[in-house]
């Protein structure tokens with residue numbers, strides 16, 4: 489046995505991760521259900537490092553040094569279970585199976601539990617950065633036992649992206665499903681970031697009166713400031729692109745129906761279970777869903793509403809600055825909500841996740857990489873028990889300074905009839921948190937009225953019920 493690690497599942501992600509390991513000096517055993525993929529990889533890239541191509545699961549396992557490290561990069565769901573069923577009987581105590589697919593964290597918890605009984609470490613691992621990241625350095629979010637990280641961590645740290653300060657974009661996230669949970673929320677935040685950027689574009693076009701080329705320039709400028717991020721950068725590229733067939737802006741020839749694979753939806757489903765208000769992520773998932781209802785949209789197109797009037801000159805430029813403020817403020821809210829969800833997951837499952845470390849490993853390699861994440865890391869380093877990102881002085885001051893423009897943009901969207909669910913939901917969240925009193929008091933009173941659900945009083949301890957159907961006197965319901 490000569491291989492330091494083995495990769496089974498050699499589609500784009502598995503192939504690129506295998507090459508990444510090999511380029512860092514590791515000997516990599518290769519396996520794929522269909523051998524043609526293994527052969528193709530060795531033919532095309534065999535000279536990049538040391539590979540051991542294998543055909544059968546037995547050969548593959550035999551090629552691995554002990555404790556064996558076996559990275560599974562197959563389609564998430566049943567294929568992952570099939571691969572585990574195939575390989576687990578061939579492994580021994582202390583060996584490590586790493587699942588780098590986009591698994592649901594509950595599946596990861598189940599698999600970890602089952603394999604633990606056999607003495608096998610199961611490391612559910614989030615990998616972000618797409619195929620390019622897999623090859624050149626992804627952000628890696630491994631869960632599993634701390635023991636497994638001792639042998640695996642140094643290898644992951646080698647192949648991971650490096651942040652600007654040189655730190656590797658990986659860390660041990662926490663036990664069992666913690667890695668996949670954090671990857672899931674990462675993707676949820678990614679949905680929210682993308683939705684906010686899309687709304688900024690829409691507003692700049694419909695109300696600002698800018699064309700895609702000009703908006704590309706605006707994004708390019710934003711990318712040199714506090715919004716500096718991969719998603720802003722690629723947005724500028726997309727908006728500057730012209731369709732070769734028609735000569736039109738590319739964004740105008742793409743069908744306006746956004747698809748999704750499921751991690752954003754999972755984030756919202758789990759947030760509902762945990763009772764965490766991730767309204768920005770939810771709006772982003774629903775915005776994609778709404779866009780896909782072509783028939784409903786066609787049937788609704790004639791509904792009355794204002795026609796947004798485009799601003800000109802100085803007024804348009806001022807509006808663009810306001811949109812930048814609204815985007816930044818809404819982004820702070822998205823991350824506040826996402827980190828709240830990670831904290832809630834960590835509490836519910838006993839993962840003890842270090843939120844500052846999470847922000848720090850998202851600084852490179854992944855889709856939401858952004859300069860902004862440095863400030864989140866600093867916020868949690870300064871105060872590990874920070875109740876919310878909005879409690880951090882820097883973020884509180886920034887959002888405070890942005891709020892007038894943010895409100896102006898949300899108002900302009902409403903007046904102009906331009907949907908801005910992400911901006912609006914973020915602002916509503918901010919104002920709800922700030923509120924001295926919420927109308928939840930009325931909601932709870934209604935619940936007591938129709939269902940005798942009882943209520944607590946703001947002025948004294950206890951649980952009460954009002955006899956709504958009788959003399960409306962209050963009784964002690966404690």
Ligand code: NBP
Nearest residue numbers: 497498499500501521522561562563564567570589590618
């Ligand atoms: P795919 O998700 O397209 O999966 C293809 C691989 O799964 C092939 O190697 C295929 O083998 C194997 N496979 C299947 Br399908 N069913 C199998 C089974 N029953 N037994 C054994 N192998 C089976 O590949 P991918 O796009 O490279 O993604 C791999 C994983 O990484 C997925 O879980 C994905 O969600 C995750 N991920 C993807 C990205 C991305 O940007 N694409 C990013 C981060 C994570 P075959 O060749 O024999 O058909």
